[in-house]
Amino acid sequence: MPRRSAEERAPNQVDVARVAGVSTQTVSRVLSGHPNVRPETAHRVMAAVDAVGYRLHAAAASLASGRTRMLGVILVSTARYSTSAILLGVESVAAEEGYAVTTASVAQHSAPASFLEAFDRLEGQGAEGIVILAPVGFLAEALGSRTERTPTVGHRQADGVGDDALVDQRAIARAATEHLLDLGHRTVWHVSGDEFWQESNARREEWERVLRERGVTPPPVIPADWSPESGYRAGRTIAAIPDVTAVFVSSDEMAFGVIRALHEAGRTVPDDVSVVSVDDIALAAYAAPALTTVRQPFEDVGRATAKRVIEMIEKREAVATEPLRPELVVRASTAPPHGA
Amino acid sequence: MPRRSAEERAPNQVDVARVAGVSTQTVSRVLSGHPNVRPETAHRVMAAVDAVGYRLHAAAASLASGRTRMLGVILVSTARYSTSAILLGVESVAAEEGYAVTTASVAQHSAPASFLEAFDRLEGQGAEGIVILAPVGFLAEALGSRTERTPTVGHRQADGVGDDALVDQRAIARAATEHLLDLGHRTVWHVSGDEFWQESNARREEWERVLRERGVTPPPVIPADWSPESGYRAGRTIAAIPDVTAVFVSSDEMAFGVIRALHEAGRTVPDDVSVVSVDDIALAAYAAPALTTVRQPFEDVGRATAKRVIEMIEKREAVATEPLRPELVVRASTAPPHGA
DNA sequence: TTGGAAAATGTTTGCGCTCACATTATCGCG
DNA sequence: CGCGATAATGTGAGCGCAAACATTTTCCAA
Numbered sequence: 001m002p003r004r005s006a007e008e009r010a011p012n013q014v015d016v017a018r019v020a021g022v023s024t025q026t027v028s029r030v031l032s033g034h035p036n037v038r039p040e041t042a043h044r045v046m047a048a049v050d051a052v053g054y055r056l057h058a059a060a061a062s063l064a065s066g067r068t069r070m071l072g073v074i075l076v077s078t079a080r081y082s083t084s085a086i087l088l089g090v091e092s093v094a095a096e097e098g099y100a101v102t103t104a105s106v107a108q109h110s111a112p113a114s115f116l117e118a119f120d121r122l123e124g125q126g127a128e129g130i131v132i133l134a135p136v137g138f139l140a141e142a143l144g145s146r147t148e149r150t151p152t153v154g155h156r157q158a159d160g161v162g163d164d165a166l167v168d169q170r171a172i173a174r175a176a177t178e179h180l181l182d183l184g185h186r187t188v189w190h191v192s193g194d195e196f197w198q199e200s201n202a203r204r205e206e207w208e209r210v211l212r213e214r215g216v217t218p219p220p221v222i223p224a225d226w227s228p229e230s231g232y233r234a235g236r237t238i239a240a241i242p243d244v245t246a247v248f249v250s251s252d253e254m255a256f257g258v259i260r261a262l263h264e265a266g267r268t269v270p271d272d273v274s275v276v277s278v279d280d281i282a283l284a285a286y287a288a289p290a291l292t293t294v295r296q297p298f299e300d301v302g303r304a305t306a307k308r309v310i311e312m313i314e315k316r317e318a319v320a321t322e323p324l325r326p327e328l329v330v331r332a333s334t335a336p337p338h339g340a
Numbered sequence: 341m342p343r344r345s346a347e348e349r350a351p352n353q354v355d356v357a358r359v360a361g362v363s364t365q366t367v368s369r370v371l372s373g374h375p376n377v378r379p380e381t382a383h384r385v386m387a388a389v390d391a392v393g394y395r396l397h398a399a400a401a402s403l404a405s406g407r408t409r410m411l412g413v414i415l416v417s418t419a420r421y422s423t424s425a426i427l428l429g430v431e432s433v434a435a436e437e438g439y440a441v442t443t444a445s446v447a448q449h450s451a452p453a454s455f456l457e458a459f460d461r462l463e464g465q466g467a468e469g470i471v472i473l474a475p476v477g478f479l480a481e482a483l484g485s486r487t488e489r490t491p492t493v494g495h496r497q498a499d500g501v502g503d504d505a506l507v508d509q510r511a512i513a514r515a516a517t518e519h520l521l522d523l524g525h526r527t528v529w530h531v532s533g534d535e536f537w538q539e540s541n542a543r544r545e546e547w548e549r550v551l552r553e554r555g556v557t558p559p560p561v562i563p564a565d566w567s568p569e570s571g572y573r574a575g576r577t578i579a580a581i582p583d584v585t586a587v588f589v590s591s592d593e594m595a596f597g598v599i600r601a602l603h604e605a606g607r608t609v610p611d612d613v614s615v616v617s618v619d620d621i622a623l624a625a626y627a628a629p630a631l632t633t634v635r636q637p638f639e640d641v642g643r644a645t646a647k648r649v650i651e652m653i654e655k656r657e658a659v660a661t662e663p664l665r666p667e668l669v670v671r672a673s674t675a676p677p678h679g680a
Numbered sequence: 681t682t683g684g685a686a687a688a689t690g691t692t693t694g695c696g697c698t699c700a701c702a703t704t705a706t707c708g709c710g
Numbered sequence: 711c712g713c714g715a716t717a718a719t720g721t722g723a724g725c726g727c728a729a730a731c732a733t734t735t736t737c738c739a740a
Contacts, residue, residue, distance in 0.1 A: 012725095012726055012727085013726070013727065014726085022689075022690090023689065023690050023691075024690095024726090024727080024728095025689075025690065025691080025727095025728075025729095026688085026689060026690080027727095028727065028728055029688095029689085029728090032728080035687095036686090036687055036688060036689090037687095037688070037689085038687090038688065038689090041688080041689085055460075055463075055464050056464065056726095056727085057403075057466075057725090057726050057727070058399075058464060058465050058466050059398075059399045059400075059402040059403045059408060059466055059725090059726080059727095060399075060403050060695095060725070060726030060727045060728090061726075061727055061728075062399040062695095062727090063397075063399045063400050063403050063694095063695050063696065063697085063725090063726080063727070063728095064694085064695055064726070064727040064728040064729075065695090065727075065728055065729080066695075066728095066729095068399060070442075080424075081421075083424065084420075084423065084424045087443075087445075088445050091443060091444070091445045092445070095444070095461070100442050100461075100465045101442060101443055101444075102410075102440050102441060102442045102443075103427075103431060103441055103442075103443055104431070104435070104441075105427075105428050105431045105432070120395075121435070121440075123395070124395050124396065124398060125398050125440045126397075126398050126399055227622065228622050228623055228625070228626045231626075232626065253622065253623060256623050256626035256627075257626050259626075259628075260626045260628065260630075263628065282567065282568050282593065283568055283593060283596050283623060285568070286568045286571075286572065286596040286597050286599075286600045287596075287628075288599075288600065288603065288627075288628040290600075352695095352696055352697085353696070353697070354696085362719075362720090363719065363720050363721080364696090364697080364698095364720095365698080365699095365719075365720065365721080366718085366719060366720080368697070368698060368699095369698095369718095369719085372698085375717095376716095376717055376718060376719090377717095377718070377719085378717085378718065378719090381718080381719085396696095396697085397695090397696050397697070399695090399696080399697090400695070400696035400697040400698090400725095401696075401697055401698075402697090402725095403695090403696080403697070403698090403724095403725050403726065403727085404696075404697040404698040404699075404724085404725055405697075405698055405699080405725090406698090406725075
C-alpha cells in the first residue's frame with residue numbers, strides 16, 4: 001500500500017483516540033452510536049473528531065464489520081422519466097438509513113446475461129441488497145440462487161411478493177378503462193408497453209377484465225415497447241381501424257406518439273378518439289391535447305422499494321406501508337364519443 | 341466481526357491459493373493483471389477461482405491498496421432527461437475502466453450546503469473522483485479546497501476548463517439563432533434556462549452576440565428554469581407581445597410549455613411563431629408541431645466527463661477527445677415568417 | 681458498608697487483501 | 711558450463727476498523 005508520510009495520511013481513529021484521551025474502541029463506539037458511553041466521553045470524542053478532521057474509513061469499517069451499507073441498483077439504460085424518479089426515491093431512503101447507492105446500467109432489451117453481469121458487478125462491489133428497476137419477471141429464473149444470497153427486489157410487484165407496498169397496476173388499468181367506458185365509449189383499445197415488464201401485462205389483463213365485466217369483447221392488443229416511436233407505430237395501426245373511439249395507452253411517452261399518428265391520419269384527439277395514458281410525466285400536461293393520465297407516485301415507489309430491501313438486509317420485519325394509490329388525472333385528451 | 345463458521349464464509353484468496361497450489365500473492369497478481377506471471381500459473385489460478393467461486397473482496401482490496409476505484413456522481417433531483425442520459429454515459433465508461441459509480445441526489449435549487457453535504461457523503465464513501473451533474477459555477481467557491489483533495493468535474497464546461505471535451509454551448513445558441521434569422525425572421529426572442537446553470541448563460545450570451553452581429557438589438561430575455569411550467573409562463577409572456585415571430589427556447593421541455601401557451605393565445609407554431617429549442621429529447625419529434633431543436637450528445641458528454649475524472653484520478657495526461665458537436669435538427673416548429 | 685450487577689472503557693485479535701522485500705527458478709551468453 | 715540478469719514466486723507485515731473478551735468503574739440494595 002502507499003506508505004505515505006505522516007503528514008499526508010488521513011487521520012484515523014488512533015489520532016482521534018489520542019486527542020480525546022480514550023481508546024480507539026471508545027471512538028468506534030461513539031461513532032457507531034453504540035450505547036453505554038458516557039455523554040461526557042462522547043462529547044470529548046466528537047470534539048477530537050472535529051479537531052483532527054477525522055472521517056470514518058468506509059472500506060476499513062466494512063472489512064472489519066462485514067457490513068458495507070451499500071445498496072445496488074440496476075437500471076435499464078433508457079432515459080425514462082419513471083426510472084430516474086424511482087431512483088430518486090431509493091436514494092433518499094438510502095441516505096436516511098445511512099446506505100450508499102451504487103448503480104449499474106443495462107441496455108434496454110438486453111439478454112438476461114447482461115442483468116446477471118450487472119448483478120454480479122454490484123455484488124462484487126459489496127452491495128448488500130439489490131434493487132432492479134427493470135422487469136424482474138423474466139429474470140427470476142436466471143437470477144436463480146443469487147437472490148437467496150443477496151436480497152433483491154423489483155421496483156413494482158415482484159411476482160406477487162409484497163404487492164401492497166407498490167402501485168397497484170390493476171387499479172391503474174381499471175381507472176383508465178372505466179374512465180373511457182363511463183364517458184360512453186362502446187369499447188376501449190389498448191396499446192401495451194414492453195411485454196417483458198410485468199406492469200405491462202398486469203395492465204393488459206385488467207383492461208381485458210374490465211371490458212368483459214361490462215360485457216364487451218376486448219379488441220386485439222396493439223403491442224408497443226414504451227418508446228414514443230413504438231407509440232407512433234401503434235397509432236398508425238389504430239388510425240387504420242375505422243371505428244376506434246377510445247384508446248388506453250400504457251405510458252404517456254407512447255401516448256405522444258399515438259396522438260401524433262392519429263392527427264396525421266386526420267383523427268383528432270379527443271373529438272374523434274379519446275386517449276388515456278399512464279404515468280403523468282412532467283410533459284403530460286403540455287401535450288396537445290393535455291393528457292388525461294393515471295398518475296403513479298414514482299418517488300414513493302422508490303422509497304417503498306428501498307425500505308423493503310433494507311428491511312430484508314437487516315432482517316427486520318416488514319413495516320406495513322401505505323398502499324400507493326394511482327390517481328386518474330383528467331385533462332383534455334378524453335371526451336365522450338362523437339364529440340358529443 | 342461475524343466470526344462465521346467455515347461453510348458460510350465466502351471463499352478468499354487463501355482458498356484459491358490452496359487449490360491452485362500457489363501463494364496468495366500470486367493469486368493477487370493474477371487477479372490484478374500484474375505482469376511477470378507465467379501463463380500456465382495464471383491459468384491454474386483462474387481455474388481455481390472458478391472452482392471455489394471466488395470473488396475479490398472490494399473492501400479488503402481497497403483497504404490494502406488505498407484505492408477504491410469508485411466514482412461519485414452528484415445529481416440534481418429532477419427527472420430531467422439530460423441528467424439520466426449523461427449518467428448513462430458516465431456509467432458505461434466507469435464500467436469499462438473498472439470503476440464503481442455511486443450517486444447522491446440533491447434537490448433542485450438547493451443551497452450550496454446541500455451540495456457540500458452530498459460531496460462529503462461521496463468522499464466519505466471513498467469516491468476517488470466526483471462528477472457534478474449540476475451547475476458548478478456557483479459552487480466553485482463553496483467547494484473550495486475540496487476539489488484539490490478529490491478530482492472534481494462538472495458535466496459541461498467547468499468554468500473554462502476543458503471545454504474541448506464537452507458540447508460547445510455557444511455553437512448551440514449560434515445554430516439555433518442563425519437558423520431563425522436565416523429563415524427571414526427580423527429578430528429572435530429567447531427563453532433562458534435556470535440562471536444558475538452556465539450553459540443557460542452561455543447560450544444567452546451567444547444568442548445576443550449573433551443578433552448584434554446581424555445588426556439587431558436583442559430583445560429582453562424571458563427568464564425560465566428548465567421546467568415545462570416555466571416554459572408555459574414564458575410562453576404567456578411572449579404571447580402578450582404582438583410582433584414576436586421567432587423564439588429560441590433553451591430546452592425542449594420548456595418549448596412544450598411555450599408552444600402550449602402560444603396556441604392557447606391563438607398564435608400557431610410555426611405559422612405565427614417559430615420555435616427552436618435545445619436537447620432533442622425522445623419526445624421532441626412527437627411534439628405538436630415536431631420540434632426543431634439542437635441535439636446534444638448527452639451520452640457522449642457523460643462518457644467524456646467520466647474519462648476526464650478518471651484521467652485526473654490516475655494522473656494520466658488528458659487524452660484529446662473529439663469535440664462534441666451539437667447538431668441542428670430541423671423539424672416542423674420553424675418556418676419563414678408570416679407563414680410565407 | 682459492602683457485594684454484586686451493570687455500565688463504561690480498555691486490550692487483543694483478525695477481517696482479506698496488497699505492498700515491499702526476499703527468495704528461488706529460468707534464461708542468455710561468453 | 712557457469713554466472714549474472716531477469717523473470718517468477720514466496721514471506722511478512724500492516725492498512726483502519728469493529729468483534730469478542732477482559733478489566734475497571736459506578737451504582738444501588740441489603
